[in-house]
Amino acid sequence: MGFLEVEDLKVHFPIKGGIFNRTVDYIKAVDGVTFSVEQGKTYGLVGESGSGKTTTGRAVIGLNDITSGKVLFEGTDITSKKSKTKNVRKDIQMIFQDPYSSLNPRKRVIDIVAEPLRNYENLSKIEERKRIQELMEMVGLSPESILKYPHEFSGGQRQRIGVARAIALKPKLIIADEPVSALDVSVQAQVLNFMQDIQKELNLTYLFISHDLGIVKHMCDDIAIMYKGRYVEQGTKEDIFNNPQHIYTKRLIAAIPDINPRNRADQFKFRQEVQKEYEHSYDDYFDSEGLAYGLQPISDTHLVALPGKG
Amino acid sequence: MGNELLEIKNLTTSFRIGDEYHAAVDDVTLTLNKNEVLGIVGESGSGKSALAFSIMGLHNRAKIEGSIKLKDQELVKLAPSKMNNLRGDDLAMIFQDPLTALNPLMEIGDQIAEALLLHNLDMSSKQRKARVIELLNMVGIPRPEYVYEQFPHELSGGMRQRVVIAIAIANKPELLIADEPTTALDVTIQAQILDLIRKLKEDIHAGIILITHDLGVVAEMADRVAVMYAGQIVEIADVTTLFENPLHPYTKSLLNSVPAEGQDKLHVIQGIVPSLKNLPRKGCRFAARIPWIDESAHEENPVLHEVSQGHFVRCTCHAHFYFPEESKEEQTNGIS
């Protein structure tokens, strides 16, 4: 049994329409996603906008209602409303994409970071302050800065405040939704390094959601590629990058700009070939609605959405 | 010298904050040839977008000093009406966010046609429409007649960016400035848009200034690259030289900050990008970010030095630079 198990997760949003504003259809934001994550690992969820990767992450932590399916965390079903017990919830925290808008500008850092502590733990004022100062030190910010407001920090520092808030309750799982995409390259490096450091220190598990394959490759052990709410491919980092099977994965990988200018012509040609293959074999990989087929195992770790029994 | 399209000399663009002017673009000198793609790389606050807006004359309340010459015509302090004649005709721009760059209340076709209307007074409306359809075809928009009458909100981000590009190339500009043209787009769309820009460059023979923070995009697109930090160009070289033999500490640090094959730990540049108000005005602006380098390594008034043909580096500190993670001896190998 895995640390985090997601079974056939579906999140459908109703589309309202017609004269009486009734539900006429559903957007299948997440349409039958199954995966498991081992403790201490980083699981990457990759996709383009509209792929459902963020919704998946938000459904796991309970920010989006689940239409059907199960989320098991350390063996406990956390989907049913009843069992939304405090203890399970505090073990899962989230880091948001935009450090500029995810922190309340009118609150001081101490209040921002203390929020989860106040929700779950009964600490005295002095204990709480000490805890927050420790946390600030952990994320590399000076303990004296807890009385400042978010706007007094740079983007990278703000994201670290977000991380401090997320790790305040010593969670076991952190869902990181595009944690660095709003940041400059050098600041990205800072936050990514730091996330790796605290992972080791606290034995954290990450569900790492990103559109940037370069970063995912750097951070993740296992990777899943999503497209229109479904998985198209899942495997270890090596499976995905060295042996991509699904045409969509190939296309995604081919689209990453190559940092070596000498490879330019090759990269360009490669991309065109993949594009040709994509157009050619589109019908082999997607059903009549343009959705991916069910996953078929091609090795112990590697699953690909191919037509057939699925 | 007949190949020069754009010549910028000692350009300084300052903004007023409180009672003082602060230079966002500080003494920038560069040239762009016909048919050339010049990449400008930098992080937010480096002044790269301010530079683009200065060339386009789109700053409202900035003080612009120095000279910008487009084919021997001086653009700085050009009369607004003359500048209007050039903008959208000889020089055009592609913007970062296609979701906000188009007028939400105007049909797609009309927005492109406006660019034609402003610079081709003798064109009939029928000709204009035909040209718009042609442009929509050129930028790879399917069913152009149908899209002509659509509104921006009816198109996807990638399609809208194609429209923005169609507006920019409507009058076959000689200089095209693309300011982070793919930052807001998905990777597969980014690849398509970059391909499109490359293809258009061959069609219209424009000189292109490509502004981006993405080193990968630069590596794929640019002929030459200028790296900007805190309003100044710190290094400029042809693209292979810059990626294979980067010299300035900032360029090196930047290249080491992006995940690459076999890299365990990313390099982190210490400190933060100083804000416009707090820019160091004296000495090497990058000095505060590399405090382990001895002060004597920096020049008092850093200038660009030509280290090899066409490869310029600001300040002397690059000769003494090493990453704190590695020993001083290793530094000569450059980056792996």
Next chain:
Amino acid sequence: MWKFIVRRLLITLPQIILLSVLVFLMAQMMPGDALTGQVDPNVSPEIKEQIRERLGLNNPWYIQYRDWVAGILQGDLGQSFRFKMDVTELLSQRIANTFWLSLVTLIFTYIIAVPLGITSGRYNDTLLDQGITGYTYLGFATPLFIFALFMVWVFGYQLGWFPTSGSVQPGLTPGTMEYVISKFNHLLLPALSMALIATVSTVQYLRSEIVDTKQKDFIVTARAKGASESRVYNRHILRNSLLPIAAFFGWEITSLISGTIFIEQIFGYPGMGALFLETILLRDYSVVTALVLLFGIASILGALLSDIILSLVDPRIRIK
């Protein structure tokens, strides 16, 4: 778009029904009924009770409500106790006056608001803008009835430029040119007084819309095309800024209603607003009820109108 309008209309209907129920129940709660003041006080209570029974005044409220609505639909709004005439007839004289006053006020409001708002927004933070903004603050701070009294005193009594009461000079034949001019002359001062105050919110709204739109990315796109400053304003900024003003229109009608109540009273202008105050003071409840109903319906229709205008001009709402 039609779907939107149909849906919007479908919402309007229950709104009006709800309004009529509320107005009806309110009227029921008032002391006295249709009989009070009509019947000779010496008539014995038994006979009164008989008449009540015959008129259906003892029926449960929903049956009375049904009869009341049926009456309204046939143009019967009841009898005025004081004026001793049909409410419908009484109102029909006044409604036209108020309609013209409101229309002219609206026109003045926009004639003042659009140029001031545009100037203020376009040249924001200049001396000109500060002057206009200063005027709007003054307008917000000045109560309408005080300003109206001031206007009557200055332009009506001191300067004598405008008549100070009535809606038309007595003795003129309707339909003649003189009659129309006299009507307009009587309208001018009250309409202008009201517009000068009512316009300030629109001026401010338009100003902030323009300042906002000016900084939008698509304006930079327009400039990058080589559009001149005036073209940028006329083609891109104005249309996008005027759009929310259209949405404001319905609210404008609501505020007009409360405005006419004071203005008509002060200018002695025989419209619905003046009638409203008069009948409240006279406790002429059947007229008050009818007026509240009409004012309510006017506001609801105003809101409906704004939504329809908005759906016509904004492609994002327009559904093909």
